Amino acid sequence: MRGFSPKTQGFVSPGTPVAVTMLLMPAKAEKAEKAKAPSDPVAASPAWPADSRINDRGHLEVGGCDLVELASEVGTPAYVYAEKDMRDRAREYLEAFQRHGGDTEVLFASKSFPCLASYRLFREEGLSVDVASGGELSMALEAGFDPSRIHMHGNNKSADEVRLALESGVGYIVCDSADELRLIDGLAERPQDVLIRVTPGIDPDTHQYISTGGSGSKFGFDLATGEAARALELLDGCANLNLVGLHAHIGSQLFDLDSYESAIAALGEFSREHSLQPEIVNVGGGLAIAYLDEQNPPSVDEYAALKCAAVRKAFGDAPRIAVEPGRSLVGSAGVTIYRVGTTKQAGDRRIVAVDGGMSDNLRPMLYDARYQAVLADRPDAGASEEVTVVGKHCESGDVLIEAAPLPEVAPGDLLVVAATGAYGHAMANNYNGVPRPPVVFCSGGEARVVVRRETWQDLSGRDA
Numbered sequence: 001m002r003g004f005s006p007k008t009q010g011f012v013s014p015g016t017p018v019a020v021t022m023l024l025m026p027a028k029a030e031k032a033e034k035a036k037a038p039s040d041p042v043a044a045s046p047a048w049p050a051d052s053r054i055n056d057r058g059h060l061e062v063g064g065c066d067l068v069e070l071a072s073e074v075g076t077p078a079y080v081y082a083e084k085d086m087r088d089r090a091r092e093y094l095e096a097f098q099r100h101g102g103d104t105e106v107l108f109a110s111k112s113f114p115c116l117a118s119y120r121l122f123r124e125e126g127l128s129v130d131v132a133s134g135g136e137l138s139m140a141l142e143a144g145f146d147p148s149r150i151h152m153h154g155n156n157k158s159a160d161e162v163r164l165a166l167e168s169g170v171g172y173i174v175c176d177s178a179d180e181l182r183l184i185d186g187l188a189e190r191p192q193d194v195l196i197r198v199t200p201g202i203d204p205d206t207h208q209y210i211s212t213g214g215s216g217s218k219f220g221f222d223l224a225t226g227e228a229a230r231a232l233e234l235l236d237g238c239a240n241l242n243l244v245g246l247h248a249h250i251g252s253q254l255f256d257l258d259s260y261e262s263a264i265a266a267l268g269e270f271s272r273e274h275s276l277q278p279e280i281v282n283v284g285g286g287l288a289i290a291y292l293d294e295q296n297p298p299s300v301d302e303y304a305a306l307k308c309a310a311v312r313k314a315f316g317d318a319p320r321i322a323v324e325p326g327r328s329l330v331g332s333a334g335v336t337i338y339r340v341g342t343t344k345q346a347g348d349r350r351i352v353a354v355d356g357g358m359s360d361n362l363r364p365m366l367y368d369a370r371y372q373a374v375l376a377d378r379p380d381a382g383a384s385e386e387v388t389v390v391g392k393h394c395e396s397g398d399v400l401i402e403a404a405p406l407p408e409v410a411p412g413d414l415l416v417v418a419a420t421g422a423y424g425h426a427m428a429n430n431y432n433g434v435p436r437p438p439v440v441f442c443s444g445g446e447a448r449v450v451v452r453r454e455t456w457q458d459l460s461g462r463d464a
């Protein structure tokens with residue numbers, strides 16, 4: 001059914017559990033504070049967790065845990081997160097969107113880091129959640145998310161996934177195609193609130209694999225071809241679909257805020273052309289993070305100010321603004337510790353091989369993503385050479401860092417790669433029968449393993 005009727009279901013205002021007055025110092029301010037110690041290159045850089053430093057022993061510490069000690073306890077490779085960074089970032093998001101947008105909803109885009117501990121952490125902080133599959137939905141439910149706070153995405157939801165969403169009572173299903181509208185309408189036994197995902201024809205400046213808003217994208221209803229307008233006609237005949245809003249997500253790792261403004265303006269124009277008055281406008285995620293010392297992404301405050309102003313300009317005061325960050329909630333909070341196995345000279349390259357690689361971080365191979373690293377026991381030692389950090393997989397492209405400036409590296413050294421908190425664990429795989437690393441949360445000097453290391457036995461666990 002078309003139209004933006006008032007929602008009947010009670011909506012718990014996002015963010016209420018968080019006392020804004022008790023807000024800890026936002027991550028960026030804290031980083032600036034830490035930057036006053038010029039001898040600590042880790043504290044001065046936006047690429048390392050805000051809750052990280054070089055400790056009195058000269059070792060890298062994350063969440064108060066010495067990474068040399070931690071590596072001997074949990075082994076390598078391991079994903080290590082500063083829990084405080086994620087909590088601070090969630091609060092920073094809630095506070096900024098409340099300040100700039102009033103009635104707003106901040107969602108954790110869980111594809112960036114799906115595990116029960118991350119879902120629980122962001123639920124505790126008062127965020128809603130974006131899930132993109134039945135698997136992510138079932139994890140969010142298992143972690144205790146109120147179903148009304150769940151937004152269900154996906155460009156090709158299966159009937160089973162739609163059934164799970166309907167039966168569990170998710171707040172919103174974000175619809176992606178005409179076939180899907182028919183599928184959901186056919187399966188729903190009572191009216192379901194839906195948004196339609198609109199492809200606004202905006203190509204932001206990012207890697208083409210993570211750009212989603214241009215005409216021709218596999219995601220959403222294309223504005224340019226009239227698909228979005230046809231979706232509205234189709235919705236008129238869908239008795240069980242209650243259209244309450246519009247959605248657009250144009251891409252990821254975006255430094256340029258202007259593209260958001262153009263995308264939101266296109267949604268506003270579409271709305272006006274079709275006399276829609278959306279109750280909710282979901283403006284996606286996408287804020288970039290610093291992977292390298294010298295990168296300088298916009299702050300959450302700048303991002304919130306721009307998105308909220310753009311929605312007000314495009315729609316007036318009416319709709320609630322939803323936003324779904326992934327990378328910028330978790331990316332800089334996480335690092336990966338590896339153990340160096342071998343080193344060798346190959347042509348003009350000095351090769352340093354670590355005990356992980358493309359199975360725990362696909363991003364360099366998929367997107368030519370660049371990373372930086374230090375040695376855990378001497379992170380501030382000056383660089384004496386540029387090395388190529390490679391993984392242990394049977395692929396020449398299994399290179400984590402092309403040219404890493406490092407002090408002299410030897411077998412047994414611990415190499416720590418910065419900013420691996422988003423889409424590392426999420427996209428990990430078992431290529432070459434390599435077990436996936438554990439996930440460890442560190443806070444106040446305490447470490448807890450929230451996802452255990454896979455074993456060799458796990459690898460054949462599903463085999464007949």
Ligand code: LLP
Pocket residue numbers: 109111112130153210249251252253284285286287324325326327328363367422423
């Ligand atoms: N909302 C939707 C509908 C999305 O598709 C995404 C990401 C997000 C929100 C969150 O975007 P973020 O704030 O994390 O940029 N594997 C790639 C990233 C793919 C992003 C997919 N969608 C990478 O490692 O860079």
